[in-house]
Amino acid sequence: MVPRIARLRRKRRDGPQVWTLDLELEDRHASEAPRFAPGQFNMLTVFGVGEVPISVSGDPAAPDRLVHTIRSVGAVSSALTRLAPGAAIGFRGPFGTGWPMEETVARDVVIVAGGLGLAPLRPALYRLLADRLRYGRIVLLYGARSPEDILFRSELESWRRRLDIAIEVTVDHATSAWRGRVGVVPALVARADFDPLHAIALVCGPEVMMRFAVAALRDAGVADESIYLSMERNMKCAIAFCGHCQLGTVFVCREGPVFRHDRIRGLLALKEI
């Protein structure tokens, strides 16, 4: 329950109100580099302000650099994005289940992300691209509010130049300079090129977007057992004591945040659960 001390090493702007922070543990020893699985999260503290759960958005092959992408929306997240390099940040983690990376081997991988939901999926993308030959087709479908909200833009552009990953980006609201697609991200699923019988889908974004993305994936023929979602709930402890992240029968911090769709299907359909 007691945080370790991390230092803010670098911060980059990744969109309006969005910052990516690189942290490094102060008490790091070679033997205890906090390895993390793609999809896991950490609890970050701004001293005197509070603590929030933040997904890891960095490369699992470089676990020493603790990378988090944060939208400044609440008291703690905005305090985090206002910190200057060198500042101390409380760190606990990693917590929760990750994306099922072993299950993706030899299959087509469809990644559906909405808004900041791309951040917890980026570690999975790093892992897939680092060992590209182990997988079938890789498709990334990403929706942002507007062109300026697109996360990790230069990285997406460089991946797009590769011939071994298909990337489709859509925005809800275009500007006159935008030449890409306009519309919601679930609509991209139907025309994406993958084999639904052998595909696995990783989905993260606002809950309503995930509901529609799941419906589109099922319409395309992807089985419930092959669809994984990352859920968001209020969290105060990340170790199943505070009770805040309950989602019906499960604790999102303990059994999640990544769930196989068929295991929470009934809950996802309910309002205010």
Place this chain on the structure above:
Amino acid sequence: MAAEAVVTLEGVQALLDGLRRNGYRTLGPTLRDQAIVYDDIATIDDLPRGWTDEQDGGRYRLLRRMDDALFGYAVGPHSWKKYLHPPLLRLWRAEHDDGGVRVVAEPDPTDKLAFIGVRSCEIHALAIQDRVFLEGAYVDPHYRARREGNFIVAVNCGQAGGTCFCVSMGTGPKAQSGFDLALTEIVDTSRHAFVVEVGSEAGRRMLGEIPHRSPTPDELDAADAVVTRTEGAMGRKMQADDVHELLLRNLEHGRWDDVAQRCLTCGNCTMVCPTCFCTTVEDSSDLAGRETSRTRRWDSCFTMDFSYIHGGSVRASTSSRYRQWMTHKLSTWFDQFGTSGCVGCGRCITWCPVGIDITEEVTAIRDSEPR
């Protein structure tokens, strides 16, 4: 477990003295603010001797008994969780100077706690919180520090409260295990004595330190009769065998909107519940920013903040919050911890300002289940 001894009023006092002599902090029921609450006690005169209570939905009153019983009442608004899982607890503080930060975990108290007058439903509640805090993937060190080495003096209830339903939940009224000593109070015109059962080695040692004698067959019969009488006098009942599935089948039942018309979302039921464990944390700083700290405090799933994520609260309506509380207590608790979250103590019924009755809500859903 057989009854092994009989002690008198003086024996109960000797038990308190013996526990204190052995380094225990003795905690038990006492009279305050027109209620029976738990606090430090030193003598039997601190106990609510000669008092009883009258409980119903949204109603709690103290009354004088016709006798001098020490434990002649049902449970009050407090539960033992306030000692094991404190309502307010600083988790750590951090010292900041010249850019350096040092985080210091809050030291836990080292005193040994003895709980006097623990009812069977409350022993079950302790076991349920043990599962939450000690038997999962993580252990709460603060709960463990307070729970280890507890001395439990159970009392088999001599009187059922108006909102009690432990018989329905299989949690009472007789304490079966989880205690060091268990007392059954026998009080009538000719005698005032306590039949004692031993539940542990620590209990046996303690009994050895206080004056006691062997029980007569008549006293054993009288002790059995106390429990049997209480069993037959439960103020409430609830069919509990299938409630786990019943509620999960009815998450969209119209009754949730009905109860939402009455529920004030005050959170009283969660505060008095002996198993409710939810907390939030608050961070603070001194004016100079040289010291910051994190404090954990009891929270309630009835607040809007509880489920707040960016964009709003997940459970904004009263019906969804009542549903969360009741389905957690009676249903999803099984999925999470392999046990019910309800022990049938009736506190949530008594202390609900509008008298919402969990047993009545279950019955209403059962009787109007869409088929």
